[in-house]
Amino acid sequence: MILHRRKLLTAGAGLMGTALLGGCDRFAGTEEGQRTLKVGEDANAYVQRLLMSPATLAREFPAAMISPWFKPNGTIDPPDRAYRALAAQKFSDFKLTVDGLVQTPLALSLSDLRALPTRTQITRHDCVEGWSCIGQWAGVPLAEVLKKAGLKPQARYAVFHCADTLEVEAGPKGGKGRGQGASLWRPTHPGAVRDAYVQLAAADDWGGPATATDAPKTNAPTDDWGQGSPAPEPEETGIPIRYYESIDLYDAFNPQTILAYDLNGKPLPVSNGAPLRLRVERQLGYKQAKYVMRVEMVESLADIGQGSGGYWEDRGYEWYAGI
Numbered sequence: 632m633i634l635h636r637r638k639l640l641t642a643g644a645g646l647m648g649t650a651l652l653g654g655c656d657r658f659a660g661t662e663e664g665q666r667t668l669k670v671g672e673d674a675n676a677y678v679q680r681l682l683m684s685p686a687t688l689a690r691e692f693p694a695a696m697i698s699p700w701f702k703p704n705g706t707i708d709p710p711d712r713a714y715r716a717l718a719a720q721k722f723s724d725f726k727l728t729v730d731g732l733v734q735t736p737l738a739l740s741l742s743d744l745r746a747l748p749t750r751t752q753i754t755r756h757d758c759v760e761g762w763s764c765i766g767q768w769a770g771v772p773l774a775e776v777l778k779k780a781g782l783k784p785q786a787r788y789a790v791f792h793c794a795d796t797l798e799v800e801a802g803p804k805g806g807k808g809r810g811q812g813a814s815l816w817r818p819t820h821p822g823a824v825r826d827a828y829v830q831l832a833a834a835d836d837w838g839g840p841a842t843a844t845d846a847p848k849t850n851a852p853t854d855d856w857g858q859g860s861p862a863p864e865p866e867e868t869g870i871p872i873r874y875y876e877s878i879d880l881y882d883a884f885n886p887q888t889i890l891a892y893d894l895n896g897k898p899l900p901v902s903n904g905a906p907l908r909l910r911v912e913r914q915l916g917y918k919q920a921k922y923v924m925r926v927e928m929v930e931s932l933a934d935i936g937q938g939s940g941g942y943w944e945d946r947g948y949e950w951y952a953g954i
Contacts, residue, residue, distance in 0.1 A: 688887050689912035689954075692753045697895060698764040701756070703902035705821040706795035706874070707828045709922055714794040722906040727776075727890070731790070731928035734781030741892060741906055747771045747779070750889050757954055758916040760822050768910050770891035774884045776926065782880075786928040789883045790935050791909055793874035794922035797824060797942060800870040821917055821943070876920040877932055877940040877950075878911055887912040890923060915952035917943045 709715070717725050722741055729737040751769040773789065798817055818824045882888055888911045892899055899905040904921030911918050918941070932938060937945035944950045 686886060687913075688885075689754055692755065692765050694753060694767065696765050697753060697767055701764045701766045701894060701903060702762065703825065703900075704758060704760075704916065705824045706797070706921060707825055707902040709795035711794055711796050711871070711873075714922065717794075718901060718905070725906050727907060727923065728925040729776060729780045729928075730925070732783040732786035732930060733777075733928050734783060735779070737776070737780050739776070744771050744776075744890065744892060744907075747775050750886065751893075752887055752889070752910075752912070754887070754910070754912045756916050756919065758821070759948070759952070760820065767893075767895050768889065768891040768908075769893035769896075770889040770907070770910065772886060773888045773890055773909075773926075774886075776890065777883060777928075780928075782928060785930045786880070788877050788879050788929050788932055788940070790875060790877045790927040790929055790932070790940075791920040791923050792925040792927060793876075793920050794924050796871040796873050798872040800872060817946075819946075872936075872942075874920060874922070874942050875936055876909065876918055876942070877929075877935060878909075878914075878918070882911050882913070885911070885913070913953055915954055917941075917948060918952050 726738040726740055727744065729739065748771065749769060750772050751767065753765060753767045755763050755765045757763045777789070818827070878888070888909075890907045891904075891910050892907055894900065894903055899908060904919075904923075907923040909918070909920040909923055929935065932940040932950075936942065939945045940950040941948070
């Protein structure tokens, strides 16, 4: 049984606190509540961008402050067959697709990406759940990739399509699309995804070997490439809903917005998003999409997922998660 964070909070709160939380939830679920939250989000974005230029950087830290272990969260070992086949080959066959509203669609291998200009930065990852870690990231600035592809004039957003399935919607593959049936499992927050993966690994019930992704008791875990195995994943019986995120061009061209392939001087571990992870350092952790397979340039977010711009945003999180 997966214990969700909201249940833990509710169980530990007093009667008055529970009533307040319930009232907030009910209000947030109303049309008026959604409008109120949207106004607050718009104000957050406006104030932050008023105070900072497109080139303003998040704080960077000295190497001595790097966390001894960078906690993985959300998906920690995608069970998707295509991803596991790539991981089993250490991503030698990986190609990042860059398409949509671009002049020249691209298919870039890790070698191609490493041949482009590189940026290394030591930054703090702030999770919406309240924890943080400092890590050294190295990767290609997203701006370099977009310049190579060439943007069409109407391009406004970069959408990141990822390899990890977070839900499987009931119904046959190739059906009429999402919304035609109930989801077989719907996580309520990023930590719930990780909790489920840890339980499945412990029960040896997820089609792959267990991984050392909990906080280490002695040495840091060594999961650099080792989890991928294409054979065990069962055939999908529904419509997979894979992780997706988006940012606008304002953040896409910030110098610290990179597609990271290294963490702390080593190839990005599977649990932290190999082969590529978005780093957009002025925003909260759920914006840092892992397992990035495709960057699609679009004019509008209306046709992405349920129209709010990201997997968690479609489930009530803010699209502009500025910090």
